[in-house]
Amino acid sequence: MFTGIIEEVGTVQKVSRQQQALALTISAKIVLEDVHIGDSIAVNGVCLTVTAFTSIAFTADVMPETFHATSLAKLASGDGVNLERAMQANGRFGGHIVSGHVDGTATIAKKRTVSNAVYIDLRMDAELTHYCIPKGSITIDGTSLTVFDVRENRITVSLIPHTYAETIFSKKREGAIVNVENDVIAKYVEKLTAKQKPLTRDFLAHHGY
Structure with missing residues (x-):
């Protein structure tokens, strides 16, 4: 489990x-x-799982499912990547609950500076925006971010100067592909509530209302 707080690039x-x-x-x-x-x-x-390491680098395998479902297949030598170790049991939740299981990808549609913040519009499938709410959490390229605008096929996130400077977002251009992990709590809530019976007059009467 991770928190979405990037440790280094x-x-x-x-x-x-x-x-x-x-x-x-x-x-x-x-x-x-x-x-x-x-x-x-x-x-x-x-x-990813570390399969080998030296004092200056580590190696990890990318399996077919991850190859097709994420942006990792587009990486080339020299590219920067956001890195975070799995959270220790006594660690702090600086971000939110992140599993490292990517739900899909999005495209950076627009970047703009507003005062000291950088706004990033992300274009993605509606099945991904379905789990997004204003002020809700989302993970973009491993970074815990807050959603502040949601449309059918697009969301907007805002990055503070520190996050922008200490992650790969400062290098990402419009049109770049990024990994998306929706809030796992939202997915579980939807799964559980989908099995509940609809709230009808007969249902209420049966339960004494």
């Missing part, structure tokens, strides 16, 4: 491609301080 050293999979070697510093084989590290919001 790593750099892709090598991309070993197969037909529907790849292995990424990423240079980093902070996330390597206590790394072990089998550890989970979120790369642009995608939970």
Whole structure:
């Protein structure tokens, strides 16, 4: 589990491609301080497992499902990536509950500066905006952000200067593809309430109302 608070920006050293999979070697510093084989590290919001590491980089595999469902297949050597280690049990929730299981991708439609904030409009499928509400949480490329405007196929998020400078968003141009993970609580609530019977006059009468 993650929180969406990016620890550092790593750099892709090598991309070993197969037909529907790849292995990424990423240079980093902070996330390597206590790394072990089998550890989970979120790369642009995608939970990956460390398969090898050195003092300056780690390697992780990207399986076919992740290859097709995320933006990782578009990475090339030299690209920056947002990195976060899995949360420790005694850690702080600086962001929100993030699983590292990406729901889909979005396209940066527009970036603009408003006072000290950077507004980013994201174009995405309606099945993704379905889980978005104003002031709700969303994870974009592994970063915990707050939604402040929702339309059928577009949302807007606002980044404070620190988040913009300390993540890859400062390098992202309009048209770039980003990973999206919706709030897991919203998905669970929808799943549970979908099984409930509709609130009808007969239902109320049966329960004494």
